[in-house]
Amino acid sequence: MSTLDSGDSPAESPVGPGQGPVSGDSDRVRSVVRGLGELLITAGLVVLLFVVYEVYVTDLVSAGKQREATSALEDTWKAGPPEEERVDHFEGLGEGAGFAKMFVPALGSDYAFTILEGTTEKTLEVGPGHYQGTAYPGQPGNFAVAGHRVGKGAPFNDIDLLNSCDAIVVETRFSWFVYRVMPKKDEAGRWAEKASDPRCKGVAPLGAPYDEVVGQEIVNPRDSSVIAPVPHRPGAEGSVGEQVTLMTLTTCHPRFSDRQRLIVHAVFVQHWAKDPAHPEFRPPELKETS
Template sequence: MLACLVEQGDNARVAKHSADRKSGSGSDAQRRTPTFALVTGELLLTLGVIVALFVVYQVWWTDIEAGKLQSQASGDLERQWADENPRPLTRDAEGAAFARMFIPSFGPDFSYAVVQGTSDDALDRGPGHYVDTQLPGQPGNFAVAGHRVGRGAPFNDLGRLGTCDAVVVETATTWYIYRVLPVEDDPGTDPVQRREAASECLGEAAATEVSTGRYRGLSGSHVTDPQDIGVLQPVPGSGSTEVAAGDLPLLTLTTCHPQFSNRERLIVHAVLERSEDRQPGSVPAELSGEV
């Protein structure tokens, strides 16, 4: 009898030990699960912080740095123009300021020195001139690129421009007043409407060219892919890189699209309405609030 009771006690101890092992194994699994979730959460939090810091750098800090560079470019421009014998307007060295751009519909504070070149360094200083395109006021295409987010974002609101909105370019000797071409979804379908829209702000010759001439398919604003260099041609999309007799003096503005993306390009085309001699203390009506 004693022997039997002892055997039963041993069996009980073995069973308890086995149960304890199983119970301990379950506790280990429970401990591992929250540890994995905690590590994953910390990694996601760290990644979020890194992304947030990058956004702050891209949008805020680069704006500060670009603002300093733009101030330097603007100061260089003022000193250059204060010279009694300003040098002729030419394609200067990369990053050199040579003109100033105003877009009245963006408010009185929109004023940027335009620099030569479209490298990263040049565009950090301000809107940059595609050096293989024409200069302000010349027949053909004066084309300018600018950032849309960060680095000063001079062209952040480019998509807001509409038909006949003014873009004013100032050089050492001249004011050039460009007007945005008719903006519509399908610019080639209704020449009558295009002519009516263009005639509101352009001369008769330009209105005719825009509605029925070589520029009849050219919209004031559209989106294209980054490889579409045809928008920079003297007559955009014509396939020719040479300026020909009768070419209109155009202005083309390019920027990334959509915002925070480099996938496409937003293009704005404008045509020269008129030019005025630059006189001390005098500005075009578009900048004085008279128009």
């Protein structure tokens, strides 16, 4: 605070020898500090606004796009020509086309997202995207799906909370496919303790060449081997008939960063064919909510 700010007049505040320049320097320092403080406050507000936009505004925008994608998918299922064999066909899907729905009961009874074809940024702003070239629901190999963890709908925000044997249910036009999260790395040696859980039927550590596949892992973002037909061993897929039917979810890790990738692997355990006579049927696995 300067002498004028204290209420003293210049005559009442004599300045001793050499004090004038010091007072001037002090004022300049205060001005610089004040300016720097204002700059930091402004920068902080800008960052805060960006975070609000990235986390909340993009969520609202993506939620609207996801609703539109779900509505379009349901219309396609209703309007599509009847198929006597009632078998799903996924040929010719264009980037961004919805073709299935995904439910994760452990993350809530309202967890449901339409899965779209492709993993471009535009597609992932709408919802989870299928890695082109990987298997489709229920097919041998690896049905791999990517999703945002923060903002843009954040469909995979909480997949780190999934435990072994938790169900991932995928709905297509004619079927329900049930996958369950595989044993985590620290569970493999003591799986017998959990195998008695009814939800774990069909789930167990896999043998070679799948012995490196676990329920959850964190990898380098350039490690594309996690979505190979045999994760981590892209050259060991063998014939389709020999492949295990898997589902893999990928997202950024940690939150607010793309430094790594969080991976969840699940194995196919149950198929429910839709019955036109009972359109209200829903798999019992959908009731396994937390």
